[in-house]
Amino acid sequence: MNEVPNILWLEEIRKEDIPSVGGKGASLGEMASIGLPVPKAFVVTAQAFRRFLVATGLEDTLFQKMEQLDVENNEALEAAAGQAIASVIDAEMPQKIQDDIKAAYHTMSPEEMIVAVRSSATAEDLPDASFAGQQETYLNIKGVDDLIEAVRKCWASLYGARAIYYRSKQGFDDRSVNIAVVIQQLVHSEKAGVMFSSHPVTGEPLTIIEGSWGLGEAVVSGTVSPDNYIFDQRTEKVVDQLIANKKVEILPDGRKGTKVVEVSPSRQDAQVLSNEEVARLAMFGKIAEDHYGVPQDVEWSIIGSSLYILQSRPITTIGMANGKNAPLPTGAVQGKVLVQGQGASPGIATGKVVILMDAKDIGIVKEGDILVTRMTNPDMVPAMRKVKAIVTDEGGMTCHAAIVSRELGTPAVVGTRNGTGTLRQGQLVTVDGEKGVVYEGAVQAAPAAATAAQPVAAAAPVITATSVKVNVSLPEAAQRAAATGADGVGLLRIEHLILGLNKTPNWFIKNGKEEEFILELYNGIKTVLDAFPGKPVWVRTLDAPTDEFRNMEGGEDEPIEHNPMLGWRGIRRDLKSPEQFKMQVEAFKRLWNEGYDNMGLMFPLVGHPDEFIQAKAMLAGWGVDVEKVTLGIMIEIPSSAVLIEDFAKCGIKFASFGTNDLIQYTLAIDRNNEHLTDMYKPKHPAVLKLIDSAIRVCREYGVECSICGQAGSDPVMAEWLVDHGISSISANIDAISKIRHAVARTEQRILLEAARKNNAL
Numbered sequence: 001m002n003e004v005p006n007i008l009w010l011e012e013i014r015k016e017d018i019p020s021v022g023g024k025g026a027s028l029g030e031m032a033s034i035g036l037p038v039p040k041a042f043v044v045t046a047q048a049f050r051r052f053l054v055a056t057g058l059e060d061t062l063f064q065k066m067e068q069l070d071v072e073n074n075e076a077l078e079a080a081a082g083q084a085i086a087s088v089i090d091a092e093m094p095q096k097i098q099d100d101i102k103a104a105y106h107t108m109s110p111e112e113m114i115v116a117v118r119s120s121a122t123a124e125d126l127p128d129a130s131f132a133g134q135q136e137t138y139l140n141i142k143g144v145d146d147l148i149e150a151v152r153k154c155w156a157s158l159y160g161a162r163a164i165y166y167r168s169k170q171g172f173d174d175r176s177v178n179i180a181v182v183i184q185q186l187v188h189s190e191k192a193g194v195m196f197s198s199h200p201v202t203g204e205p206l207t208i209i210e211g212s213w214g215l216g217e218a219v220v221s222g223t224v225s226p227d228n229y230i231f232d233q234r235t236e237k238v239v240d241q242l243i244a245n246k247k248v249e250i251l252p253d254g255r256k257g258t259k260v261v262e263v264s265p266s267r268q269d270a271q272v273l274s275n276e277e278v279a280r281l282a283m284f285g286k287i288a289e290d291h292y293g294v295p296q297d298v299e300w301s302i303i304g305s306s307l308y309i310l311q312s313r314p315i316t317t318i319g320m321a322n323g324k325n326a327p328l329p330t331g332a333v334q335g336k337v338l339v340q341g342q343g344a345s346p347g348i349a350t351g352k353v354v355i356l357m358d359a360k361d362i363g364i365v366k367e368g369d370i371l372v373t374r375m376t377n378p379d380m381v382p383a384m385r386k387v388k389a390i391v392t393d394e395g396g397m398t399c400h401a402a403i404v405s406r407e408l409g410t411p412a413v414v415g416t417r418n419g420t421g422t423l424r425q426g427q428l429v430t431v432d433g434e435k436g437v438v439y440e441g442a443v444q445a446a447p448a449a450a451t452a453a454q455p456v457a458a459a460a461p462v463i464t465a466t467s468v469k470v471n472v473s474l475p476e477a478a479q480r481a482a483a484t485g486a487d488g489v490g491l492l493r494i495e496h497l498i499l500g501l502n503k504t505p506n507w508f509i510k511n512g513k514e515e516e517f518i519l520e521l522y523n524g525i526k527t528v529l530d531a532f533p534g535k536p537v538w539v540r541t542l543d544a545p546t547d548e549f550r551n552m553e554g555g556e557d558e559p560i561e562h563n564p565m566l567g568w569r570g571i572r573r574d575l576k577s578p579e580q581f582k583m584q585v586e587a588f589k590r591l592w593n594e595g596y597d598n599m600g601l602m603f604p605l606v607g608h609p610d611e612f613i614q615a616k617a618m619l620a621g622w623g624v625d626v627e628k629v630t631l632g633i634m635i636e637i638p639s640s641a642v643l644i645e646d647f648a649k650c651g652i653k654f655a656s657f658g659t660n661d662l663i664q665y666t667l668a669i670d671r672n673n674e675h676l677t678d679m680y681k682p683k684h685p686a687v688l689k690l691i692d693s694a695i696r697v698c699r700e701y702g703v704e705c706s707i708c709g710q711a712g713s714d715p716v717m718a719e720w721l722v723d724h725g726i727s728s729i730s731a732n733i734d735a736i737s738k739i740r741h742a743v744a745r746t747e748q749r750i751l752l753e754a755a756r757k758n759n760a761l
């Protein structure tokens with residue numbers, strides 16, 4: 001150990017040097033060694049810090065005090081931390097160490113280079129340890145005196161109250177913990193940010209890049225809402241991007257620090273990265289990931305055409321978010337790809353293909369099969385319950401197969417175009433519902449944990465002001481949905497509760513079997529209400545397009561429509577079919593009468609306030625106390641977004657964006673058409689504009705504003721929605737944890753921004 005010098009240059013460092021240079025230093029050295037564009041740097045080694053402790057006598061005095069400390073006693077902890085920091089700052093740094101730092105600094109550049117000084121805690125016996133609360137950064141340091149002071153401060157940061165507490169709780173001996181300091185040329189970036197080389201939650205090969213103007217600090221600290229780019233490593237294309245409104249940037253203040261300044265209006269909404277820059281960054285992310293063998297969390301920055309990688313460390317969140325076992329490492333599932341589509345429900349399963357071309361043949365589907373069909377229908381749900389995975393030719397992320405599979409926890413790939421043609425009856429295949437791929441045979445490492453119907457464990461309690469609710473369609477999913485810890489149900493699609501009976505609502509009326517229908521509905525809703533005691537449950541009245549009824553008993557009486565999506569569905573149908581509406585209301589009334597006053601009603605496909613008024617009047621006519629119960633609407637048609645103020649004046653208590661439909665009706669893109677998947681854009685500016693303006697009005701009128709479409713299960717969209725003032729988000733069961741984290745992070749950023757603004761006043 002004693003042979004390690006006080007200073008090591010980046011070029012001399014390899015990953016084995018972590019005990020001397022810390023994780024950050026080692027990672028930079030490694031990256032430089034594989035040709036990544038890392039700015040010039042040297043490290044003041046952990047051994048230099050040790051020599052300082054020995055030379056100043058602190059090694060004895062400091063640790064003796066800490067050994068007697070009760071870290072649960074906050075006052076004592078703060079006092080001890082304060083004393084320890086002061087003694088490190090005040091102690092004389094040995095001249096040799098000062099001289100070595102000085103010489104290295106001058107070698108970096110004969111002029112006084114502006115540098116960033118970052119600490120990196122390390123422990124000899126734990127080569128890859130990284131300690132929370134001990135990663136100090138001082139930016140914009142210029143001149144030897146300031147540099148030495150910054151090194152001293154980094155050393156002292158090892159004894160902050162949080163750091164001492166953390167080490168004690170983790171069972172680390174303070175004596176064995178060291179600190180290295182990385183001194184690196186400060187890149188006065190024009191734009192900068194962070195990158196996850198693979199998806200931070202699922203581990204998919206999707207590189208996620210966040211970027212904003214100025215120094216990367218703005219993105220890392222959450223001061224600014226950055227642009228978000230998603231680059232698919234498989235197709236080497238940018239597959240999604242969200243251009244944020246970037247109000248501020250962080251710039252060097254010309255002295256030691258940085259300043260937050262307003263971004264000029266013309267740059268606020270401008271795109272930070274070109275596709276080419278995204279691709280270059282993603283390539284470097286991939287190089288780092290391949291080299292280290294695990295997905296990386298990378299900081300980057302750009303000046304002119306020069307791109308720099310500032311630091312890289314392993315992502316620690318993969319697989320934690322949804323309570324599942326860690327997913328397979330990137331690339332672990334390998335095999336011959338038979339068909340590809342959209343990954344609509346996560347998980348991996350192996351089984352034999354059963355091709356179902358006609359729902360009447362569902363008898364051929366056996367337990368554990370892989371169901372392959374053109375598109376699922378409600379009458380196929382019994383078969384969907386049996387199978388290990390589902391593959392469809394048609395559809396997108398919001399089609400019947402996608403919605404039901406997610407709820408059943410069954411892996412699904414939709415929109416393969418030719419699954420029924422390519423796959424063979426009885427063929428052994430492996431379905432990856434995350435990546436949207438079907439492989440030939442039993443592909444290695446498809447762990448049981450990643451397959452069907454896993455209980456979704458409650459995430460660690462993350463408190464958010466924005467409610468995070470869950471969507472439910474099947475009563476059997478109620479317990480899994482409740483286990484997510486969701487704040488209620490933002491959408492209960494009741495058509496799935498009764499369509500399992502395989503008879504149309506009209507059949508029950510025609511055959512005088514209304515009570516059978518009412519009881520089925522009552523029981524299904526009750527199961528969900530019982531899983532969410534005291535939490536709001538918004539039950540949506542029937543909404544199934546006529547083509548979904550076609551194969552059922554009574555289906556022959558359904559009108560044949562050219563455009564069922566634009567046809568007789570949702571509230572329109574109920575208003576014109578009072579008997580059908582009344583059967584539903586009878587089930588609701590029984591539940592309200594039993595005291596389930598947490599149940600609210602939501603009307604689908606409402607396009608004009610008159611429809612809400614009419615529905616309310618019908619409910620009142622059937623004996624519902626419409627002023628007492630909670631009634632709201634779905635915003636699924638652009639007209640309801642445009643007229644939201646009129647709805648608010650009619651007394652809706654809540655409105656929920658049904659983006660699955662809102663997108664298709666705004667953009668004229670059929671949500672189920674697999675040929676148009678790339679045009680079905682949840683973040684299309686027109687859709688965002690409608691949502692933004694409707695949220696504003698809802699807030700003005702005190703109307704709870706929510707989302708229950710699939711877009712609410714996308715963390716990037718959730719961030720945007722919270723930024724724009726949404727009151728609640730209802731997501732799929734498998735997405736609750738990641739949505740709650742995205743919401744919490746966004747709320748904290750908003751608070752931080754506000755606090756900083758106040759401080760600046």
Ligand code: PEP
Binds near residue numbers: 543660709
């Ligand atoms: C929607 O349109 O976003 C929605 C949630 O309803 P569905 O998917 O049932 O049409």
Ligand code: MG
Binds near residue numbers: 636658660
């Ligand atoms: Mg809808």
